[in-house]
Amino acid sequence: MEVILKEDVSNLGHRGDVVKVADGYGRNYLLPKKLALEATAANKSVVEQMKESAVRRSAKEKGEAEQLLTLLNDVALVFERRVGENEHLFGSVTSSDIAHQLEEKGFNIDRRKVQLDEPLKSVGEFHIPVKLHREVTAHIKVTVKGEEKAEA
The missing domain is CATH 3.10.430.100 (Ribosomal protein L9, C-terminal domain)
Structure with missing residues (x-):
């Protein structure tokens, strides 16, 4: 089963990646927890928009994390x-x-x-x-x- 990741999943991939996973893992874990979407043609076009927003969001999160790093x-x-x-x-x-x-x-x-x-x-x-x-x-x-x- 191919899925598109909506969030970073350790040992699998980053947000926006299209990955191949076992059917059970996709249906029973990734999809119910809203960590991924099924990789259909319609969803793949949505992924491009998600990747653009993910890059912006990731840059913002990294900036916040670096500020927190200096405090921690x-x-x-x-x-x-x-x-x-x-x-x-x-x-x-x-x-x-x-x-x-x-x-x-x-x-x-x-x-x-x-x-x-x-x-x-x-x-x-x-x-x-x-x-x-x-x-x-x-x-x-x-x-x-x-x-x-x-x-x-």
């Missing part, structure tokens, strides 16, 4: 978690935790844009990439500390 590169997040032996955390710091703390600081970043391969499970300092645009990636300094134990 100065951000440092600190998480305190309980630790056990060998500085190993009880629980972990996830991309949702990072996105939530960024939101508290006034940045509206979707958790899926935080490029965390696996949750942070140890104490230390990490530089976490945040994909703001397909060409713009910010790096946020995340520090995980052990919680101070209250002496009784």
Whole structure:
């Protein structure tokens, strides 16, 4: 099945691309989520108009992402978690935790844009990439500390 992408889909293509996908993937995922259109003759003519507007929109989004990049590169997040032996955390710091703390600081970043391969499970300092645009990636300094134990 051939479809025309309405949005960027990772590992598939960019907005406006005509791609060949499995029938089930197209019918059950891309079309219902409005990520793609069926590649008919009428839709292909609409694609040209979509590509022109997509280029303008992408340039605007990239400009906004670059402005956000300058602000985000100065951000440092600190998480305190309980630790056990060998500085190993009880629980972990996830991309949702990072996105939530960024939101508290006034940045509206979707958790899926935080490029965390696996949750942070140890104490230390990490530089976490945040994909703001397909060409713009910010790096946020995340520090995980052990919680101070209250002496009784």
